[in-house]
Amino acid sequence: MKRILLKLSGEALAGDKKTGFDEETVRRVALQVKQVAENTQVGIVIGGGNFWRGRSSEHINRSKADQIGMLATVMNCIYVSEIFRSEGMETEILTPFVCGSFTELFSRDRADQYLRQGKIVFFAGGTGHPYFSTDTGVVLRAVEVEADVILLAKAVDGVYDADPATNPQAQKYTEISLDEVIAKNLQVMDMTASILARDNRMPMWVFGLDEKDSIINTVNGRFTGTKVTV
Numbered sequence: 001m002k003r004i005l006l007k008l009s010g011e012a013l014a015g016d017k018k019t020g021f022d023e024e025t026v027r028r029v030a031l032q033v034k035q036v037a038e039n040t041q042v043g044i045v046i047g048g049g050n051f052w053r054g055r056s057s058e059h060i061n062r063s064k065a066d067q068i069g070m071l072a073t074v075m076n077c078i079y080v081s082e083i084f085r086s087e088g089m090e091t092e093i094l095t096p097f098v099c100g101s102f103t104e105l106f107s108r109d110r111a112d113q114y115l116r117q118g119k120i121v122f123f124a125g126g127t128g129h130p131y132f133s134t135d136t137g138v139v140l141r142a143v144e145v146e147a148d149v150i151l152l153a154k155a156v157d158g159v160y161d162a163d164p165a166t167n168p169q170a171q172k173y174t175e176i177s178l179d180e181v182i183a184k185n186l187q188v189m190d191m192t193a194s195i196l197a198r199d200n201r202m203p204m205w206v207f208g209l210d211e212k213d214s215i216i217n218t219v220n221g222r223f224t225g226t227k228v229t230v
Contacts, residue, residue, distance in 0.1 A: 001219060003041040003115060005123075005142040006033070006151045007134075010050035010076055012209045019050050026080055029153075030087045032215040033120060037089065040219060041115040043145060045123045045138040046080060048072030066130035073134060074099060077124035090119045096128030108144045115145065135193035143200045150197070150204040151218055152188070157208030158226035159188050175227045178204075188228055197230075204228040 008029065015022025033042055051072035052065075060068075074095060081091040092114045094106040103124060104110065114121045126137035142150050159181070162170040178198035181188050188194060188206060197204060207218050207225030217223065 001040055001148045003043070003145065003147045004036075004149055004151055004219065005043045005045065005138060005145070005147040006153065006215065007138045008044065008046045008080075008153050008209065009155065010047040010072065012153065012155055013046065013076065013080065014050040021050070021076075021079055023083065026083045027087070029209070029215065030080075030084045030089070032213060033084065034087055034089055035216055036219045037118065037120060041118070043111070043115060043121045043123060043141065043147065044077075044080070045134060045141060046073055046076040047134045048076060051075065063130040066126075066132075069134075070097075070125045070128070073126060074103065074124040077122040078102060081120075081122050084120055090117075091122060092119050093122045093124055095123075095125035097125055099125075111141075111145050133190050133193065135189035136196060139189070139193045139196045139200070139202060142202050143196070147202070150202060151215070152204055152206045153209035153215065154206060155209065156206075157211065157224065158206050159186055159228065161186070173226045175229060177229050181228060197228075201230040203230050 011018060013026055014020055015025040036042060048069045052069050077093050081093055084091050093103040094111055095103040096106050098105060111121055123141045126132060126134050127140055138150060158172045159176055160170040160172050164170040178194060182194050205218055205225060205227050207214050
């Protein structure tokens with residue numbers, strides 16, 4: 001693979017604390033990405049769930065709640081970017097809205113240039129609009145920069161036919177098409193993101209972040225998760 005887009009959940013980066021940051025978890029991710037980036041261009045999207053899950057609030061306007069979530073992803077990217085830099089990588093953070101001098105404004109050409117230079121590019125702020133999730137943001141950016149695949153690093157080690165946390169009989173798929181994901185309403189991503197991925201033929205590989213060297217293994221073909229095909 002020449003170019004990948006890695007999606008990290010905010011909750012996963014919080015480790016056992018489930019909120020904020022766990023530096024050792026982030027550092028382990030950084031060391032894996034550093035090795036992968038020797039031969040592959042890497043873009044990264046990070047969710048904001050370790051700080052804010054605004055859709056659960058009934059007292060805040062949905063647009064404002066989503067804006068808070070967008071800012072949570074910016075904070076995550078700034079933090080993770082700095083950990084990456086401490087491990088010797090060059091990084092850039094791009095957002096779809098102006099954040100002063102904290103980030104640069106996203107453009108497809110700018111992102112492509114940085115990726116070609118071997119920098120790790122963080123895409124923060126989602127799509128920049130309310131009512132669209134980080135899932136939709138990651139598919140949009142992957143399509144725009146012509147990534148070969150989206151790598152979804154999750155707390156769960158693949159796609160199941162039911163929630164494995166509540167159903168011990170849940171079966172994991174080794175491979176499943178986006179058409180099946182949409183038809184069965186499987187929660188790989190939200191429906192908008194799944195349809196966007198299908199319509200633009202963007203495959204996704206879903207795997208567990210907590211597994212040892214999971215990012216390295218996935219990129220190098222030692223994959224134990226679920227391939228979501230087009």
